[in-house]
Amino acid sequence: MKKNEAFWASEFIHNFRGNSSAIIGGVIIIFFIFIVTFGPSLVRQNPYDIASLELMDAYKPPIWLPGGDTRYILGTDGQGRDLLASIVYGTRISLLISLAAMFCSSLIGATLGLIAGYYGGRWDGVIMRVADVQLSFPSLLIALFLMSAFGTGIDKVLISLTCVGWVVYARTVRGSTLSEKQKEYVQAARAAGLPNRKIIIRHILPNVLTPLIVVATIQIGTFILIEASLSFLGVGVPITKPSLGLLVKNGFDVLLSGLWWTSVFPGAFIMLIVFGINLLGDFLRDELNPRLR
Amino acid sequence: MISYLIRRIFQMIGVLWVVSIIVFTMMSFTGDPTYMMVPLDATEDEIANARMLLGLDKPYIVQYGIFLKNMLHGDFGRSFVFRQPALGLIMERMPATVEMVLAAMVLSLVLAIPLGVFAGAYPQKKTSRGIMAGSLLGISLPNFWLGMMLIFVLAVQFNVLPSSGRGATLPVMGIKLSIITMDGFRHIILPAVTLCFSTLAILLRITRAGMMEVMKQDFIKFARAKGATFQSVLFKHALKNALIPVVTIFGLQLGDLIAFATITEYIFAWPGMGKLLIDSIYMGDRPVIVVYLMFVAFLFVIINFLVDVIYTLIDPRITLR
Numbered sequence: 001m002k003k004n005e006a007f008w009a010s011e012f013i014h015n016f017r018g019n020s021s022a023i024i025g026g027v028i029i030i031f032f033i034f035i036v037t038f039g040p041s042l043v044r045q046n047p048y049d050i051a052s053l054e055l056m057d058a059y060k061p062p063i064w065l066p067g068g069d070t071r072y073i074l075g076t077d078g079q080g081r082d083l084l085a086s087i088v089y090g091t092r093i094s095l096l097i098s099l100a101a102m103f104c105s106s107l108i109g110a111t112l113g114l115i116a117g118y119y120g121g122r123w124d125g126v127i128m129r130v131a132d133v134q135l136s137f138p139s140l141l142i143a144l145f146l147m148s149a150f151g152t153g154i155d156k157v158l159i160s161l162t163c164v165g166w167v168v169y170a171r172t173v174r175g176s177t178l179s180e181k182q183k184e185y186v187q188a189a190r191a192a193g194l195p196n197r198k199i200i201i202r203h204i205l206p207n208v209l210t211p212l213i214v215v216a217t218i219q220i221g222t223f224i225l226i227e228a229s230l231s232f233l234g235v236g237v238p239i240t241k242p243s244l245g246l247l248v249k250n251g252f253d254v255l256l257s258g259l260w261w262t263s264v265f266p267g268a269f270i271m272l273i274v275f276g277i278n279l280l281g282d283f284l285r286d287e288l289n290p291r292l293r
Numbered sequence: 294m295i296s297y298l299i300r301r302i303f304q305m306i307g308v309l310w311v312v313s314i315i316v317f318t319m320m321s322f323t324g325d326p327t328y329m330m331v332p333l334d335a336t337e338d339e340i341a342n343a344r345m346l347l348g349l350d351k352p353y354i355v356q357y358g359i360f361l362k363n364m365l366h367g368d369f370g371r372s373f374v375f376r377q378p379a380l381g382l383i384m385e386r387m388p389a390t391v392e393m394v395l396a397a398m399v400l401s402l403v404l405a406i407p408l409g410v411f412a413g414a415y416p417q418k419k420t421s422r423g424i425m426a427g428s429l430l431g432i433s434l435p436n437f438w439l440g441m442m443l444i445f446v447l448a449v450q451f452n453v454l455p456s457s458g459r460g461a462t463l464p465v466m467g468i469k470l471s472i473i474t475m476d477g478f479r480h481i482i483l484p485a486v487t488l489c490f491s492t493l494a495i496l497l498r499i500t501r502a503g504m505m506e507v508m509k510q511d512f513i514k515f516a517r518a519k520g521a522t523f524q525s526v527l528f529k530h531a532l533k534n535a536l537i538p539v540v541t542i543f544g545l546q547l548g549d550l551i552a553f554a555t556i557t558e559y560i561f562a563w564p565g566m567g568k569l570l571i572d573s574i575y576m577g578d579r580p581v582i583v584v585y586l587m588f589v590a591f592l593f594v595i596i597n598f599l600v601d602v603i604y605t606l607i608d609p610r611i612t613l614r
Contacts, residue, residue, distance in 0.1 A: 021426070133308055136545075136597050137590070138552035145586055148574040149319040225435055229556055232437045233571055248438055252560070256456075260445050267438030274433035282429070 015287055022283035028276025036095055039088035044071060047081040047089055048240065054080045059254075062261050075261040077250060086247055087266055094243040094270070097154060098223035101161035106216050108162065109169025114200050114208070116170065117177025128174065131167045139164040143226050147235040157236050161223050172215045176208035210288045218281035221274040228270050244270045301601075305594045312590040313364070316583055317357050326373060326579050364587070370580035374573070379584040383566050388468045389459060390558065390565030394550045396472060396481055397488035401546075404489075405496035406532075406539075412497070413504025413535070414527055424497070431494030436553050440487035440560040447483065455480050457562035484561045488553060492546045499542050503535030537608050544600030548593050 016022050045052040057080035060069045069076075074083040116124040134142070143160045150156040180186060181204070189199045228245030230236030232252075237243045242250070244266045251263025331343045344350050348359055363370065369380040412421040448456035460480035462469040471477025507513065508531055516526045555567030562568070566585060573581040 133311070136308075136548070136593055138545075138548045140549070141552040141555075141586075141589065144552075144555065144570075144574075145316070145319070145582075148582060149323050151323075221433065225433075228435050229437060232435075233556065233559065233574075235574060245435070248435070248441070252437075252441055255441055255445055256449060258449060263438070263441055264445075267435060267441070270435050270438065271430070271433050274435075275430055278429050278433050 012287060016283065019283055021279045025276045025279025025281075025283065028272060029280060032091065032095070032273055032276065035088055036092045039091070043082060043085035043088050045082050045085050047086045056080065059259055059262075074265050077247075077262050078254065083262060083265055086242065087244065087269055090242055090244045090247050090266060091269060091273070093154070093237060093241055094224055094227060094245070095273070097157055097161070097227050097237070097243065098220050101158050101165060101223050101227075102216050102220050104158065104162040105165030105219070106169045106212060109166035110173045110205075110208075110212060112166065113170040113173025114177055114204065117174040118181060118196065118200055118204065124174070127170060131170050134167050135171075139222070140226055140229060143230055144233070144235065147230055152235060152238045154237055154241060157227055157230060160230070161226060164226065165219055165223065168215055168219060169212065172211050173208050176211050177204055180204050180207050214281065214285045214288055217277060217284055221277040221281065224270065224274055224277075301598055305598060308594055309587070309590060313361060313587060314357070316586045316590075317360055320579055320583055321353065321356070323577070323579065326577070369584040369587070372573075372578050372581045374576050374578045374581075379580040380588070382569060382581060383584055383588055386564060386566040386569050388470070389563060390551070390554050390567055392470055392472060393481060393484050393488060393557070393563060393565060394547070394554055396485035397492065397550055398547065400485055401489040401493035401496055405493050406500055406536075409497040409500025410504055410527060410532060410535075413501040414508065414523075414531075416501075416505060425501070428494040428497045431490050434490060436487060436491060437556045437560055439490055440483070440557060443483050443487060444560070454483055456483065459564055484557050484563050487560070488550060488557045491553070492550060495542065495546060496539060499539050500535060503538050504531055507531045507534045537604070540604055540607060541600065544596050547596055551589060551592065 016026070040046070047053075057069065057072065057076050058078050060072050060076040060080075061067050062075040062083075063070060063073050065075075072082050072084070074087070076082055077086065112127050116127040143164050146160040146163060147156060150159065186199060186203060189203050194202075227236055227243060228248070231243050231245030232249045234246075234249060237246055239246065247266035248263045248270070251259070251261075251266065255263055327340055327344045327347060327349060331340055335343070341350075348356055351359075367380075369378065371377060372379050372382055375382055408424050412424045415421050444456045447454045458480060459471045460476040460478075461474040462471050462477055463473050464470075465473065472481050513526060513531060516530050517523070521530075551567075554565060555570055557563065558565045558568035559571050566588075569581065570585045572578075573585070
C-alpha cells in the first residue's frame with residue numbers, strides 16, 4: 001500500500017499529469033486496450049463468421065449518410081461485413097502481431113546486446129557488424145524481401161518483423177551495458193566471484209531495462225506501420241485474418257468508385273494507434289532517459 | 294584517406310557478397326520456378342529437362358557458384374514473365390523511381406529546414422508546438438493511406454490532379470523525365486507529396502533538435518554579443534552546425550524513400566522499379582526480385598559511403614579512419 005502511494009506521488013506521475021501530449025497518448029492507448037479486450041463482445045457480428053453476413057447489405061455507407069443502415073455505424077464492405085466489427089477484429093490482429101514481434105525482437109536483441117556489451121571481443125565485433133550492415137538497409141525493404149520468400153501468414157510476418165527489429169534493441173542494450181560494466185557494483189559482483197551469467201541477468205539487465213522500454217514503446221508503432229504496409233501490398237497477413245492494413249487494401253480496390261469509408265476508417269485507426277504510441281513514447285524517452293533528450 | 298577508401302571499397306564488396314548469399318538462399322526456398330517455365334501439360338521428361346536447363350538439378354553450392362559467376366560477368370538472369378534480361382527491365386524503370394524519390398527529397402528538404410529552424414529557435418511558441426505535433430502525426434501516418442486519401446480528395450472528388458501514371462515524358466539526354474512537361478508535372482505532385490511526408494517529419498525533428506542543441510553553445514552567445522542580429526545568427530551560424538546530423542540521417546532517409554517508393558508507385562501506378570518489384574513478387578518472377586535486391590543493395594552501399602565522405606567534408610572535427 002505504501003509503495004503504491006509513493007508511486008502515485010512520484011515525479012513520473014506528476015510530470016505525466018502536467019504533459020498534455022502524454023495524457024492524450026495515454027487516453028488513446030487506453031481506448032485501444034479497451035477495444036481489443038471488449039470490442040468483440042460489443043460489435044454485432046463476427047465478420048469472419050460467414051453465416052452472420054448478409055450479402056444484401058454490401059457497401060452500405062456510414063450511418064450519417066443517405067442510405068446508411070442503423071445496424072452498421074461505419075458502413076459495410078463488399079461482403080456485407082460491418083466495417084466497425086472488421087476494424088475491431090483487425091485492430092486485435094495488428095496489435096497482436098506488433099506486440100508479439102516487439103517481445104520476440106526485444107528478447108533476441110537484448111540477449112545479443114548484453115553478450116556483445118559484456119563480453120566484448122570477437123562476439124561483439126560480429127554482432128555489431130551484422131547490426132550495422134542491416135541498419136544500412138530500410139526495414140520495410142528487408143521485411144518485404146523476407147515476406148516475398150516466406151509467403152503470407154501471421155507467423156511469417158512475426159518472423160520478418162523480428163528479423164528487422166532486433167537490431168535496435170541490440171544496439172541500445174549494448175551501449176547501456178558498456179557503461180554499466182564500468183560501474184562499481186559490477187566490479188564488486190565480479191570480485192565476489194559471481195559467475196558472468198548471474199552478473200548479467202541479476203545485476204546488469206535490471207539496469208539496462210529503462211532504455212529498453214523506451215525503444216520498445218516506439219518500436220511497436222514502427223511494427224504496426226510495417227505490418228500494415230506489408231498487408232497492404234498483399235504479402236502480409238492472409239485474407240482470412242485481415243489486419244487493419246489489409247482492410248485498407250480491400251478498400252483501395254473500390255476507392256475509385258467512391259466507396260471511401262472502407263479504406264478511410266481502417267487507415268484512420270492505424271494512424272490513431274501509432275500516434276498514441278508515439279506521443280507516449282516521446283514522453284517516456286524524455287522522462288526515463290534524459291540522455292536521449 | 295587513400296587507405297580508408299581502399300578499406301571501404303573492400304568492405305562494400307564484402308557486404309554485397311553477404312547480401313548475395315542471403316538473397317540467393319532465401320530465394321531458393323520460394324519453391325520450384327521450373328513450373329513457371331514449362332507449359333501446363335508438360336511431361337515428366339520435359340520438366341526434368343527444364344530443371345536441367347535452369348541448373349536446378351545441381352547442388353546448392355554449385356547453383357550459388359553459377360549465380361555468382363554470372364553476376365560478375367554482368368549476366369543477371371532473365372525475367373520469367375517478360376523473357377528479357379532482368380537488369381534491363383530494372384534499368385528501364387529506374388529513371389521514373391529516381392525522379393519521384395528526388396522530387397520527394399527536395400520537397401521535404403525545402404519544407405523541413407525552415408520549419409525545423411523555426412521550431413528550434415522559438416521552442417515555446419504555439420506555432421512551434423503545432424509544427425511538432427504535426428510532425429509526430431506525419432510519422433504516425435501510414436504512407437499508403439495518405440496517398441489514397443490524396444487520390445480520393447484531389448483526383449476523385451475534385452478532379453484537379455491525375456491519380457495514376459507518369460503522364461507525358463520528355464527525353465533529356467536519353468532519359469525520359471515527366472517533371473519537365475506540364476502534364477508530367479501534374480502527375481508527379483501527388484506521388485511526391487505522399488512519399489515526402491514521413492521524411493519531412495523526420496528531417497524537421499532532426500533540424501529542430503540540432504538547432505536547440507547549437508543555440509545553447511558559447512559561439513552563438515558570442516555572435517550575439519558582438520552584435521549580430523538574431524536572424525543572421527540563426528541562419529549563418531546555427532543552421533550550418535545544426536545541419537550536420539541532417540546529413541547523416543539524409544542517407545538513411547534516401548534509403549527509406551527508395552523502399553517506400555515501392556508502395557507509392559503501387560498506389561499511383563507509377564511505372565518505376567518499385568512497382569516492378571511488387572508485380573514480380575505477385576508473379577513469382579524470381580530473377581527480377583533477386584536483381585532488384587542486389588541493385589538496391591548496391592545503391593545503398595554507395596549512398597552510405599558517399600554520406601560518410603560528405604560528413605567529413607562538412608565537419609572538419611571528424612576524420613576518416
